[in-house]
Amino acid sequence: MKTFSKKNEINISKITEKHMKNNNVKKWEPENFELQTTTIWSFPKRGNWATHRGDYRGNWAPEIPRNLILRYSKKGDIVLDPFVGSGTTIIECKLLGRRGIGIDINPDAIKLAKKRIEFSKLFDEPQELRVGDARDLSFIKSNSIDLICAHPPYADAIQYTDGIEGDLSFIKNVDEFVNEIGKVAKECYRVLKPGKYCGVLIGDIRRKKRVIPVGFKVMNEFLNVGFNLKEIIIKLQHECKTTPLWEKKSIEYNFLLLAHEYLFVFEKLEK
Ligand SMILES: C[S@@+](CC[C@H](N)C(=O)[O-])C[C@H]1O[C@@H](n2cnc3c(N)ncnc32)[C@H](O)[C@@H]1O
Numbered sequence: 001m002k003t004f005s006k007k008n009e010i011n012i013s014k015i016t017e018k019h020m021k022n023n024n025v026k027k028w029e030p031e032n033f034e035l036q037t038t039t040i041w042s043f044p045k046r047g048n049w050a051t052h053r054g055d056y057r058g059n060w061a062p063e064i065p066r067n068l069i070l071r072y073s074k075k076g077d078i079v080l081d082p083f084v085g086s087g088t089t090i091i092e093c094k095l096l097g098r099r100g101i102g103i104d105i106n107p108d109a110i111k112l113a114k115k116r117i118e119f120s121k122l123f124d125e126p127q128e129l130r131v132g133d134a135r136d137l138s139f140i141k142s143n144s145i146d147l148i149c150a151h152p153p154y155a156d157a158i159q160y161t162d163g164i165e166g167d168l169s170f171i172k173n174v175d176e177f178v179n180e181i182g183k184v185a186k187e188c189y190r191v192l193k194p195g196k197y198c199g200v201l202i203g204d205i206r207r208k209k210r211v212i213p214v215g216f217k218v219m220n221e222f223l224n225v226g227f228n229l230k231e232i233i234i235k236l237q238h239e240c241k242t243t244p245l246w247e248k249k250s251i252e253y254n255f256l257l258l259a260h261e262y263l264f265v266f267e268k269l270e271k
Pocket of ligand 1 (some may be wrong): 134
């Protein structure tokens, strides 16, 4: 996830028709894609196949949901992304023959995601995108989801809306934020089928020159609701070098630039 705005990123409140077009697709699949085999993942060149554009602030590289989907689900499975943003996960679901359910608190993000899955495949699985709150998945039956791919805000590192009620990126107090994520974790646990997996990408933040371990705090919330820990993956960040303000601050105050995120893979054990 990027922590700094770049010129070509979308400010979600300024989405125009230009961003909604998904023509000009040059390739439908990644070139030379290989499934990750270690606990360190790095995608220096963010994939831009199909309708992936990488222009939604805080989007994740499509390689991440692709890896999770290919490793932990099979064709026809139901995949849930409770923080779907620009729809990266659901585009991958559509390409890979999974049934995606994507939720976001921001109606503009859902609008954008819907545009980005406006392509057809020979054997299309249905995809569902809806405005909603990841803390309340009551429209989904218990034990019905095959895989969860979740990419929540990293506390208030990036704000995603102009302050829509329920937007977790507006919670400044980290403990309060983590508490709300606990509600998401509980719902994820409830809807996931036993024996299935839930991937969560999350990064730490730095405040007053010190690191706040948002990643491990969020991990604990998922463990507290009953999940088991299958993997801790370090996902390298590549944007931190291009943030001159942080570079300057890191020299001035002698701290290291945060250059990784965590991808936790949780398992709901069979009883
Ligand atoms: C890190 S971004 C996800 C980006 C996404 N992976 C992509 O590739 O576009 C986090 C998303 O969470 C959404 N969000 C914030 N609070 C939420 C909530 N309570 N329920 C659902 N979505 C929420 C934001 O609007 C934002 O789109």
